[in-house]
Amino acid sequence: MVGHRTLLEVIADWTDLGPRIAAAVGLPVAAGARLRAPIPRPARNLFAVGKNYHDHIQEFARSGYDAPDRADDVPKVPIVFSKVPSAVTGPGDDIEAHPTVTGELDYEAELAVIIGRGGRGIAREDAMAHVWGYTIINDVTARELQRDHQQWLLGKSLDTFAPMGPWAVTAQEAGDPRELTVSSTVNGEARQHASVADLIFDIPELIATISAGITLQPGDIIATGTPAGVGIGFTPPRFLTPGDVVECSITGLGTLRNTVRTPRTARNPA
Ligand code: MG
Secondary structure, rough: OOOOOOOHHHOOOOHHHHHHHHHHOOOOOOOOOOOOOOOOOOOOOEEEEEEHHHHHHHHHHOOOOOHHHHOOOOOOOEEEEEEOHHEOOOOOOOEEOOOOOOOOOOOOOEEEEEEOOOOOOOHHHHHHEEEEEEEEEEEOOOHHHHOOOOOOOOHHOOOOOOEEEEEEEEHHHHHHHHOOOOEEEEEEEEEEEHHHHHHHOOHHHHHHHOOOOOOOOOOOEEEOOOOOOOOOOOOOOOOEEEOOOOEEEEEEEEEEEEEEEEEOOOOOOO
């Protein structure tokens, strides 16, 4: 009944399809099936939020990677930036190391909100009714590009810099997002661990802020920010290198696992 529709098409048709899917018997993932990102090619840029956990603001300030005049500040309003849709890659896919572009590759485990019903001027108190569900995004970042270009788009949007998955969970299934825990590991070593309840600007605030003047559309994605424990939080920084395995997990949403690799191309001969 759902056919071969994409998740974007399913979300756009959710009023009709939601109850039918809920009534259907759950289908196990076939053995050997390869999961792709829940929304492999978003219709437009992903919204993302910077400096949205207190302890991450502190590590970012200590790292020297933020502009000195604003390093210690807790933002008074959300810092919203974007990642281009072509950066999305799936669970199990490789994160390209891009050695000719960056030597400062970093990870950021984040809860990502998937918008269901669109709208403009969405009030805080109505915002959660516009959430279709959730997934995990690793907001992979080239730190020197983020710093040197001042605007974050380049450093956040290199090909494969938005691993997403391993699947999407409806808001109903996920329950109260404030009860979810975000964590990450690199090569099995714990790096990040925080409660979504610790977000400085919560999900209703982010939806109200973005939708104030931009009409949110079904399938829009908002990566809500990352907690402390990223590579630049260490002294010296612990950047990702080829072979590193990054796992981003959220309670109830699974684990997004990706390996950093340098593809063998003409530009990067083995
Ligand atoms: Mg981030």
